[in-house]
Amino acid sequence: MVEMRLFFLFSYNKKGVNIIMRMKTNIISAVCLALLLVGLISLGGCAPQEEGAVVVGSKEFTEQLILGQITMIALEHNGIPTRDETGLSGTAIAREALEKGDIDLYWEYTGTTLISHLGYEHPITDPVECYNVVKEDDLEKNNLVWLDYTPFDNTYTLMMREDDAEALGIETISDLAGAIKAEKADPTGKGWVFATDHEYAIRDDGYPALCELYDFEFDDVIIMDLGITYGALRDGEIPVAMGFATDGRISTFGLVNLVDDLQFHPVYNCSPVVRGDALERYPEIADILNPIAHQLDEEAMSVLNAKVDIEDFAPQEVAEEWLKENGFID
Amino acid sequence: MTPSKPLRWMLVPLALIIVACLLVGYALKYPTDSLVARLITISNVNKALKEHLGLVFVSMLVAVFTGIAFGIIISRPIFYVFGRVIENVVNLGQTVPSLAILALFYSVLGLGFNVAVFALWLYSILPVLRNTYAGIKNITPDVIEAAKGMGMNPWHILTRIELPIAAPIILAGIRTAIVINVGAATLATFIGAGGLGDFIVTGLSVRRNLVVFTGAGLAAITAIFFDYLVGLVEEHLVHW
Numbered sequence: 001m002v003e004m005r006l007f008f009l010f011s012y013n014k015k016g017v018n019i020i021m022r023m024k025t026n027i028i029s030a031v032c033l034a035l036l037l038v039g040l041i042s043l044g045g046c047a048p049q050e051e052g053a054v055v056v057g058s059k060e061f062t063e064q065l066i067l068g069q070i071t072m073i074a075l076e077h078n079g080i081p082t083r084d085e086t087g088l089s090g091t092a093i094a095r096e097a098l099e100k101g102d103i104d105l106y107w108e109y110t111g112t113t114l115i116s117h118l119g120y121e122h123p124i125t126d127p128v129e130c131y132n133v134v135k136e137d138d139l140e141k142n143n144l145v146w147l148d149y150t151p152f153d154n155t156y157t158l159m160m161r162e163d164d165a166e167a168l169g170i171e172t173i174s175d176l177a178g179a180i181k182a183e184k185a186d187p188t189g190k191g192w193v194f195a196t197d198h199e200y201a202i203r204d205d206g207y208p209a210l211c212e213l214y215d216f217e218f219d220d221v222i223i224m225d226l227g228i229t230y231g232a233l234r235d236g237e238i239p240v241a242m243g244f245a246t247d248g249r250i251s252t253f254g255l256v257n258l259v260d261d262l263q264f265h266p267v268y269n270c271s272p273v274v275r276g277d278a279l280e281r282y283p284e285i286a287d288i289l290n291p292i293a294h295q296l297d298e299e300a301m302s303v304l305n306a307k308v309d310i311e312d313f314a315p316q317e318v319a320e321e322w323l324k325e326n327g328f329i330d
Numbered sequence: 331m332t333p334s335k336p337l338r339w340m341l342v343p344l345a346l347i348i349v350a351c352l353l354v355g356y357a358l359k360y361p362t363d364s365l366v367a368r369l370i371t372i373s374n375v376n377k378a379l380k381e382h383l384g385l386v387f388v389s390m391l392v393a394v395f396t397g398i399a400f401g402i403i404i405s406r407p408i409f410y411v412f413g414r415v416i417e418n419v420v421n422l423g424q425t426v427p428s429l430a431i432l433a434l435f436y437s438v439l440g441l442g443f444n445v446a447v448f449a450l451w452l453y454s455i456l457p458v459l460r461n462t463y464a465g466i467k468n469i470t471p472d473v474i475e476a477a478k479g480m481g482m483n484p485w486h487i488l489t490r491i492e493l494p495i496a497a498p499i500i501l502a503g504i505r506t507a508i509v510i511n512v513g514a515a516t517l518a519t520f521i522g523a524g525g526l527g528d529f530i531v532t533g534l535s536v537r538r539n540l541v542v543f544t545g546a547g548l549a550a551i552t553a554i555f556f557d558y559l560v561g562l563v564e565e566h567l568v569h570w
Contacts, residue, residue: 092537195522198532202369223532224522228436237441
């Protein structure tokens with residue numbers, strides 16, 4: 001309707017129309033446009049907001065998006081209303097949102113919280129111990145509840161192409177450090193360049209401390225978006241890149257994880273972290289999510305990741321299919 | 331020209347450089363924690379700034395030359411239809427978000443500097459091209475007629491009449507382009523081309539506002555700096 005009226009007004013604006021008439025039409029059309037804009041904006045603001053919904057967050061990468069969707073579908077299936085705030089960019093933002101109460105739960109990795117949020121300086125490499133420390137500390141200090149953790153350990157990993165690693169005889173990060181220190185030629189011919197995302201480049205349990213422990217340095221470090229390190233490595237743009245151990249692209253792209261022989265990286269088992277007050281409102285969240293976490297082993301998670309990253313399914317489809325297959329929903 | 335004029339010209343750039351130094355100096359002196367101290371070092375700032383300026387400089391250079399050249403070509407009457415097509419294609423390019431352009435060309439061209447320059451070029455060519463075209467098209471036909479009457483050939487008309495008259499408008503286009511360019515270059519960090527975006531995105535991902543502020547502040551200062559420089563040239567040309 002409004003568009004038709006506008007069209008009429010504009011088309012009226014021909015030669016020979018006197019100046020007052022023209023001003024009038026201009027004013028009317030301006031008012032119409034303003035009304036249209038206001039209408040559009042208020043439409044946009046009308047997103048349904050359910051009372052008491054559990055706000056589910058996640059970080060921005062594939063695994064987190066899948067875990068977020070799994071959580072939402074499972075909770076909804078059990079009659080708990082949810083709101084989608086998945087895809088927050090980076091650990092720090094997700095964590096802050098949780099602490100402030102902007103989100104009620106998201107899946108976090110034990111090692112990440114241990115080092116980055118609770119301020120421990122030394123990584124713990126035993127999954128149970130790491131989990132227990134984090135669970136106790138976070139509950140006590142921040143009233144955040146760690147539900148059961150997944151068997152998979154999505155640790156940071158340094159990757160190389162399988163062929164290159166074999167040709168150079170590199171299996172561990174120490175081997176890599178040795179090769180770089182011995183000034184062996186790198187497989188790309190552009191120097192020993194390391195590709196990393198923004199977060200790992202600077203995290204306390206990231207690149208700087210890794211170089212210190214293994215006592216070596218790359219010729220150069222290129223910082224890029226997390227999702228493209230795998231492809232860049234496959235295409236031979238760079239010799240070494242960081243990635244996540246459970247990523248489905250590692251095996252598909254013919255890459256290999258270098259063994260962290262000095263055990264620099266802590267364990268990163270994943271667990272839903274829920275605000276105390278949300279858990280009080282819906283105590284059944286724990287009973288719904290705990291069995292799901294138990295089912296998520298390394299293989300299951302890499303398959304799920306690969307379905308999104310390589311076969312281009314949406315995280316939601318993948319999450320729903322997996323929940324059905326494992327009998328969590330029907 | 332009064333002798334104090336060059337001094338006046340220097341004032342704004344000097345002030346900008348001082349503000350930039352203060353900004354970086356503050357972040358260096360009062361880092362909020364060890365992580366910030368590790369991130370903001372003289373060498374890191376130098377590297378990011380150099381990368382950023384490199385991206386802006388190369389892509390702007392190419393954009394100015396191609397933009398003016400295309401603008402001239404499409405303002406010739408025989409290329410009228412072609413001109414419309416080019417203009418619309420470039421227009422379309424501008425509507426695609428800059429991050430999407432980077433992502434798009436990353437998958438075809440790979441990583442790093444070259445791709446980022448290409449995307450930035452695509453992004454900053456429009457204002458130059460559009461203003462060149464508009465500047466030339468808006469010259470009163472009488473002036474061109476008079477030039478023809480004086481026996482000037484098309485080359486002379488272009489270089490002695492059309493371009494000088496259109497110059498302020500073309501320069502205004504370059505100013506717009508450079509501001510867009512400096513801003514968009516902060517996104518180059520996503521495809522490993524570095525620049526000040528390194529600070530912004532890293533700062534955001536580890537939630538260190540001082541780092542974000544340093545990166546964004548330096549980018550803003552760079553944009554104002556270049557805008558001012560081209561503005562000076564513009565002013566100079568008008569008084570010419």
